[in-house]
Amino acid sequence: MKFFIDTANLNEIREAAALGLIDGVTTNPSLIAREGDVDFKQHIAAICEIVQGPVSAEVTSVDTEGMLREGREVARVAPNVVVKCPLTRDGLKATRQLTEEGFKVNVTLCFSAAQAILAAKAGAAYISPFIGRLDDIGQNGLVLLAEIIEIYRNYDWGTEVLAASLRHPIHVVEAARMGADVATLPFKVIEQLMKHPLTDKGLDAFLSDWKKSGR
DSSP: OEEEEEOOOHHHHHHHHHHTOOSEEEOOHHHHHTTOSOOHHHHHHHHHHHOOSOEEEEOOOSSHHHHHHHHHHHHTTOTTEEEEEESSHHHHHHHHHHHHTTOOEEEEEEOSHHHHHHHHHTTOSEEEEBHHHHHHTTSOHHHHHHHHHHHHHTSOOOOEEEEBOOOSHHHHHHHHHHTOSEEEEOHHHHHHHHOOHHHHHHHHHHHHHHHHTTO
């Protein structure tokens, strides 16, 4: 399973890249906005200089023509840019057209298996089901993820399942157990994956014993 970091913060991306764990980056308008008054294309270019893998950059238009215009522009920022389009009627139209023009598209804001089928039919490179946001409204987001993976395995679609809105290590582990192609996660979740109290306790014991030995 590939790991993408879900952030637009350059320091977090650099640190994750230094760990050697990150295969790509996902961003969205909210994450970009948190970085203050930055030029969108320049910021995406800076991310692409740090990470050589896929970098998802989302359009903000709601109509097909606007998505196509924005998608073409941002895709030309760097060869590893992936255009993010929302799972709407216009978004699916834009996905099909951009895909036919040779651009990769990550279809985002997926909340049902039916939507995921449409994204694959439209030629999406990635489908992003939002696990945590479904949990927030009392549904089990992991059930959706399992449904999409099962359906996609029945067909020769090229769309990769990108588990998104992952809030904690259990989400990541379960996504891996199901066979998701990609997990995109905030830096804090990457840090949580490293932690276990017995690891810390064991290391402290080893170091204490070594010190007592007088070596």
